Amino acid sequence: MPSKVEGWKDEVYGTEIRDHLLQFAEAGWSSIPEDERDAWFERFKWWGLYHQRKGQESYFMMRIGTPNGRLTPEQLRVVGEIAKEYATGPVENPEFGDAYCDWTTRQSIQLHWIQLQDIPDIFEKLEAHDLSTIQACGDSWRNIVGSPVAGRDADEHLNAWPVIQELHEEFKGNDDFSNLPRKWKVSVTGDTRGSGQGDINDLAFEPAVKEIDGEEVKGFNTLVGGGLSRKEERFARDIDVFARPENVADVSAGISALFRDHGDREDRFNARIKFLVDEWGPEKLRSVLQEEYMEYELPTAGENLREQYNYNAGKADEPGDYIGVHEQNDGQYFVGLSVLVGRQSADDVIELADLAEAYGSEMIGLTQRQNLIVADIAEDDLDDFLDEPLLETYSPDPHPFMRGSIACTGTEYCSLSIVETKNRMVRYARWLKENVAVPGGVEDFHIHLSGCTASCAQPQIADISLRGMKTRKDGEPVEAFDIGLGGGLGENPQFADWVEMRVAADEVPGYIDNLLRVYESEREERVVPEEQRGRDGEAVERESFREFIARHEDDELTGMAEPEETSYEDPYLGNTKMTWYPYAEDTEMDAAPTPADD
Amino acid sequence: MPTSVHQLDDGAWLSVNDAREVNVSDLWWLARHDFCSCEMADFLAEGFVEIGVDHPNVEGRIAGQCIDCGESGVTDWLTLGRVVDPDSGRFYAVDTTSVHVPERRRRLARPPE
Numbered sequence: 107m108p109s110k111v112e113g114w115k116d117e118v119y120g121t122e123i124r125d126h127l128l129q130f131a132e133a134g135w136s137s138i139p140e141d142e143r144d145a146w147f148e149r150f151k152w153w154g155l156y157h158q159r160k161g162q163e164s165y166f167m168m169r170i171g172t173p174n175g176r177l178t179p180e181q182l183r184v185v186g187e188i189a190k191e192y193a194t195g196p197v198e199n200p201e202f203g204d205a206y207c208d209w210t211t212r213q214s215i216q217l218h219w220i221q222l223q224d225i226p227d228i229f230e231k232l233e234a235h236d237l238s239t240i241q242a243c244g245d246s247w248r249n250i251v252g253s254p255v256a257g258r259d260a261d262e263h264l265n266a267w268p269v270i271q272e273l274h275e276e277f278k279g280n281d282d283f284s285n286l287p288r289k290w291k292v293s294v295t296g297d298t299r300g301s302g303q304g305d306i307n308d309l310a311f312e313p314a315v316k317e318i319d320g321e322e323v324k325g326f327n328t329l330v331g332g333g334l335s336r337k338e339e340r341f342a343r344d345i346d347v348f349a350r351p352e353n354v355a356d357v358s359a360g361i362s363a364l365f366r367d368h369g370d371r372e373d374r375f376n377a378r379i380k381f382l383v384d385e386w387g388p389e390k391l392r393s394v395l396q397e398e399y400m401e402y403e404l405p406t407a408g409e410n411l412r413e414q415y416n417y418n419a420g421k422a423d424e425p426g427d428y429i430g431v432h433e434q435n436d437g438q439y440f441v442g443l444s445v446l447v448g449r450q451s452a453d454d455v456i457e458l459a460d461l462a463e464a465y466g467s468e469m470i471g472l473t474q475r476q477n478l479i480v481a482d483i484a485e486d487d488l489d490d491f492l493d494e495p496l497l498e499t500y501s502p503d504p505h506p507f508m509r510g511s512i513a514c515t516g517t518e519y520c521s522l523s524i525v526e527t528k529n530r531m532v533r534y535a536r537w538l539k540e541n542v543a544v545p546g547g548v549e550d551f552h553i554h555l556s557g558c559t560a561s562c563a564q565p566q567i568a569d570i571s572l573r574g575m576k577t578r579k580d581g582e583p584v585e586a587f588d589i590g591l592g593g594g595l596g597e598n599p600q601f602a603d604w605v606e607m608r609v610a611a612d613e614v615p616g617y618i619d620n621l622l623r624v625y626e627s628e629r630e631e632r633v634v635p636e637e638q639r640g641r642d643g644e645a646v647e648r649e650s651f652r653e654f655i656a657r658h659e660d661d662e663l664t665g666m667a668e669p670e671e672t673s674y675e676d677p678y679l680g681n682t683k684m685t686w687y688p689y690a691e692d693t694e695m696d697a698a699p700t701p702a703d704d
Numbered sequence: 705m706p707t708s709v710h711q712l713d714d715g716a717w718l719s720v721n722d723a724r725e726v727n728v729s730d731l732w733w734l735a736r737h738d739f740c741s742c743e744m745a746d747f748l749a750e751g752f753v754e755i756g757v758d759h760p761n762v763e764g765r766i767a768g769q770c771i772d773c774g775e776s777g778v779t780d781w782l783t784l785g786r787v788v789d790p791d792s793g794r795f796y797a798v799d800t801t802s803v804h805v806p807e808r809r810r811r812l813a814r815p816p817e
């Protein structure tokens with residue numbers, strides 16, 4: 107029997123939701139019939155609106171999908187202005203104030219506290235600047251991710267941006283693909299860094315070369331069925347298909363039609379294509395694709411470039427992100443700025459847009475590490491740009507703990523969450539910066555904090571993985587984390603080993619401190635003979651944190667360091683999910699604002 | 705009116721008559737259960753897996769973990785609350801911090817979702 111959600115989708119889904127949404131917005135919150143709310147909220151997701159959690163009735167999270175994470179400075183300003191005008195709630199956030207934007211791990215934008223009656227104005231403003239919330243959530247093609255600096259990056263195999271634009275045009279608002287069994291996450295990468303993180307997407311195109319008719323063709327290999335949610339993490343599997351850039355859209359259409367027709371519509375927990383790949387195996391998937399969905403013979407996979415991948419790969423001697431100054435292929439520079447936990451105040455967003463424009467930048471990039479890139483800075487302007495006061499907050503040269511910290515939405519707004527996330531990660535990073543000696547040579551240390559097993563912050567692919575849990579302390583329930591170690595992508599991706607379970611949230615910073623001491627004293631180092639020294643001229647080669655973890659067995663890792671209370675104080679230790687909003691003066695559910703109408 | 709129940713957003717919450725009523729992330733004490741080997745399981749609710757109505761009770765099976773011993777899985781049927789007066793549709797949630805006894809089988813008035 108199809109699930110209830112499928113029943114609602116059969117009635118109204120896809121582009122047609124928009125008219126209903128705008129009518130409800132016109133008539134006010136109370137015009138949504140009470141017994142149809144669940145159905146409408148489920149459908150609104152397709153247009154990028156996600157009802158916030160219990161206690162925040164009538165407020166929505168709005169997601170704007172920016173393919174490849176690319177915006178012009180003008181678009182960035184528009185987003186900042188919308189946030190400033192409409193994304194203010196009844197209570198301020200103590201770390202971020204009253205209006206802010208979230209840059210997400212899938213290169214999208216999230217605004218909170220959006221009210222129904224403001225949606226027509228917001229849509230109008232977005233669409234006037236070629237931005238949209240279409241399919242940002244819901245069961246269809248989500249935001250297509252990749253490298254924002256495609257076409258500019260010097261470390262590039264081919265420019266994937268035209269391919270991504272083509273897919274975006276083809277699969278957004280396309281009725282044939284608007285009602286899939288579940289979300290459909292696509293990544294297209296043309297660089298040699300692995301920055302598209304294809305391994306954790308439903309469908310990924312990764313750079314490859316193939317000899318066809320004696321000619322070296324640059325294109326993509328095709329991977330299917332990655333994803334992190336629900337303790338059912340999978341890396342996407344190679345289905346042995348090479349796609350020329352001009353064929354990516356056909357192959358995509360074939361695979362997403364296959365998912366549309368063969369995905370599980372009875373059990374939403376089993377619906378993602380990763381489960382179909384488990385069931386069928388990559389060979390059967392390939393043969394069904396070939397026989398039922400393709401009109402030409404699919405070439406077998408080409409040679410991949412994974413050996414060169416460094417993005418979030420946990421290497422000791424190469425950066426794993428876009429932070430810092432990088433030369434473009436046209437002699438200009440792009441500068442990666444660290445945005446702690448991906449949240450930036452609306453005022454700062456507007457200021458950054460102005461700054462980028464003043465320096466002649468034509469592109470702002472949102473990265474999968476919740477950071478920003480400002481592209482196209484001329485060499486002569488570089489020093490001035492780097493001296494801009496705003497770059498003290500959003501630094502191109504941040505402290506390793508500020509640089510590598512990612513956090514999801516958590517109990518502030520999300521119904522699935524078990525713990526407070528972003529504000530806590532900010533406090534963790536600050537405490538670590540002030541109190542923990544960074545082991546020599548470590549410039550970039552990845553801590554990913556997710557509020558539950560849905561894994562929006564990609565916890566399984568970090569040096570240190572934190573996943574929301576609960577435990578008891580002196581008999582009282584407190585927020586806690588399961589701790590995993592040693593995950594990352596790169597040539598040989600690896601999910602974290604979960605080594606400490608249910609560590610009280612106020613003992614996590616002490617644990618990290620203790621663990622890093624062990625790493626620093628026990629990691630292997632080797633003196634590099636002078637003639638073998640690489641580009642960086644380092645005299646000692648040190649084992650990266652990820653390598654250090656990989657060298658140890660699970661039972662050695664458990665207990666390697668002790669969780670410990672320290673001077674770190676955690677204001678969110680109690681049950682923040684029980685509040686209507688964790689930072690309100692009166693946090694009781696009963697104190698929640700009543701829905702604002704009209 | 706018939707009581708309408710949904711689990712939504714991947715089991716994040718229980719909706720009764722289109723109002724958000726029971727959240728995940730609470731701790732439930734479970735007694736006389738076979739979820740884990742603890743006498744009383746200290747169960748963290750992480751997701752509603754199945755929901756049903758056995759008037760006046762709304763019941764569900766919940767995925768989660770005993771935070772005492774670490775065992776994870778899905779509970780048998782638990783009473784999540786009651787709709788005492790079907791006309792008003794008003795739902796009274798159980799107190800999760802009191803002791804609950806999961807039951808193997810339920811006669812469901814409507815098929816589980």
Ligand code: HEM
Nearest residue numbers: 210211212214333334335515519520521560561562713714
């Ligand atoms: C208001 C509530 C929620 C918020 C604010 C939120 C936020 C996010 C964010 C920021 C991301 C990464 C970016 C993106 O997709 O553009 C994300 C991804 C994700 N979200 Fe949520 N989320 C919410 C609810 C949920 C729920 C209810 C689910 C469960 C179905 C969920 C499951 C996921 C998963 C599984 C991922 C990505 C991990 C993967 O499979 O690779 N989220 N979410």
Ligand code: SF4
Nearest residue numbers: 514520523557558562
């Ligand atoms: S990981 Fe869980 S808590 Fe965090 S935003 Fe996603 S669904 Fe919410």
Ligand SMILES: [Zn+2]
Nearest residue numbers: 740742770773
């Ligand atoms: Zn137990």
